Amino acid sequence: MCGIMGYKGNKNAVEVCFNGLKKLEYRGYDSWGIAAKDKEIEVFKKIGKISGTSIKDIVPKDFRIAISHTRWATHGGVTEQNTHPHISNNRRIAAVHNGIIENFQELRKSLREKGYTFHSETDTEIIPILIEDYMKQYDFPEAVRKTLLDLEGSFAVVIIDKDFDGMIAARKDSPLVLGIGENEYFIASDIPAFLEHTKKVIFLDDNEMAILNKELEIRGVQNNNQVQKQITIIEWSPEQAMKGDFEHFMLKEIYEQPAALKRAAAESDEKLSKIAEEINKGFGTFFVACGTAYHAGLTSSYIFSKIAKKHVNLSIASEFPSYENFITEKTLMIPISQSGETADVLGAVKSAKKKKAKICSVINAAGSTLDRLSDERLYIKAGPEIGVASTKAYTSQVAVLMLLAYAAIDKLDYAKILLGEASKSIKDMLEDKEIEKIKRIAEAIKDAKSIFTIGRDINYSTAMEAALKIKEISYIHAEGFAGGELKHGTIALIEQGTPVIVFSANDHVKKETISNAMEVKARGGLIIGIAPEDNDIFDYWIKVPDFPEISPIVNIVPAQLLAYYLAVFRGNNPDKPRNLAKSVTVK
Ligand code: AGP
Secondary structure, eight states, rough: OOEEEEEEESSSSSHHHHHHHHHHHGGGGEEEEEEESSEEEEEEEEESSSSTTTTTGGGSSSSSSEEEEOOOOSSSSOTTTTOOOOOOOSOOEEEEEEEEEEEEEEEHHHHHHOOOOSSSOOOTTTTHHHHHHTTTTHHHHHHHHHHHHOOOOOOEEEEEETTTSSSSEEEEEEEEEEETTTTEOOOOOOOGGGTTSSSSEOOOOTTTTEESSEEEEEEEEOOOBOOOOOOOOOOOGGGGHHHSTTHHHHHHHHHHHHHHHHHHHTTTTTHHHHHHHHHHSSSOOOEEHHHHHHHHHHHHHHHHHHHHHOOOOOEEGGGGGGGGGGOOOOOOEEESSSOOOOOOHHHHHHHHHHTTTTEEESSSSSSSSSHHHOOOEEEOOOOOOSSSSHHHHHHHHHHHHHHHHTTTTHHHHHHHHHHHHHHHHHHHHHHHHHHHHHHHHHHHHOOOSSSEEOTTHHHHHHHHHHHHHHHHHHHHHHHHGGGGGGGGTTTGGTTTTTEEEEEEETTTTTHHHHHHHHHHTTTTTTEEEESSSOTTTSSSEEEOSSOOGGGGHHTHHHHHHHHHHHHHHOOOOOOOOOOOOOOOOOO
16 A cells, blocks of 8 residues: 655656655555656665655756655565665666565566576565566567566556656556646556646556556557547645645544535435435345445444335455355445545455446545446545545545435435534534543543443444544554443453443433443443433533434544544654555555
């Protein structure tokens, strides 16, 4: 889940790549590097994050062609040797790569037997060396194509040759997009990397390679045939991909939720009704997703059961293979993904498509691989989400799926009123006095060893999502579970002062939820109640709107803020949590 970028044009290529990598850092921040070419190839590598370094630290010279990489280590530790770009033994070829080459060991073995030397532990290093070997017979583009045909696994690559006035890029199961400027080309893992330069993009599909020389040529890797591609104009503004006055993207994205919900609610009735009809007539609907998107699926499976009286199967994408036997041409699969690039989700979709299932995706990133694999899609319109911890995408995913559930019973107007209420309520909750209270609670529990979150019925998934937010950015062990499960084991972990966040609404399980809080209190737990009303059992109370139908959307917001301030008060960067990256493009 690295970020890669390349540039060819009249601007300072190193500077363009340097600034572009900074915008891709959410994809991996263990180390970074740039290779630029003039008569020779010059390589610069550095351990750690690129943000916080200045362009003056690196190559002073002015280049026209450069490739670059920010790393999320999968193969080999965080060392300079393992940092990309990797170059060939004859220092003629340099390459950057995002993905995993599954057959790299056997390829490396045969290249070693031919006398080539390897300097890193990475899978990627075989790419420039294999090209070097093929160039004994073929020119650069053909040597690249031959190399790509030998690779098994996933890859997005950008490659330069010191004697070739351009660069070559290709992808298979990893995202790659081209930016078309005035006499200049950009290639990157994601659009924000070059959005300040151009909004004209070409999305590369799997097994396509782009040869960016004097002209742009796109060819099929298997058959080497020319491919005609469409240019898409991106709606997002560069500002949307900036932090603005916020200290972190995560906080900005939490504050963007009221507006994002309004955009989600503006989805066309016709489109929603058409997909709701598919669900009504479908023979088995599957929500498939990972992480936070999976929690949006969990929440929405409750909403479909309650509102649309429709059972929806729910699967963690990486576990989907166990359900394949149930997939037929009558199945409707609804993958949920912010990035549209999560490898496990794409894998599940591809296997369902083999069984002729219909794919209707709920996506944020238009043009993503999932978007292009889908028969239908609903965009959640949350805007670019840069913070690794997903926030506005979650509430917008639940909002769009809630609209679908109400569309299935012809009550779309009411659903849109609910979302209007949710948007307004969140705006009210983001007022200073509530924030100050949440900061005080974060200060009080920031040294906890563990935090537990409980909820019942539709707020069980809220508890799960809250625990994930706390875990991924504060690094405090947090566990979410259904309130009813408490007495079946986990209550053994409750000690004096153990923080327990209780999500409650004025609904049919309120009493049981409060008694769960009492059971925890009896063991010395410190109760943080997120509920419409205060209760004697709460040590801390955060008020949420008394509106059970929208509780799955509004109740998570205080937990997002609590996780954010826990991370900040513990000195962590909430935007770039350790060991994580924004989209998980490897299995
Ligand atoms: C959530 O905060 C995490 N970043 C992660 O769990 C994420 O939700 C998951 O990787 C799914 O990503 P997607 O929505 O882009 O598919």
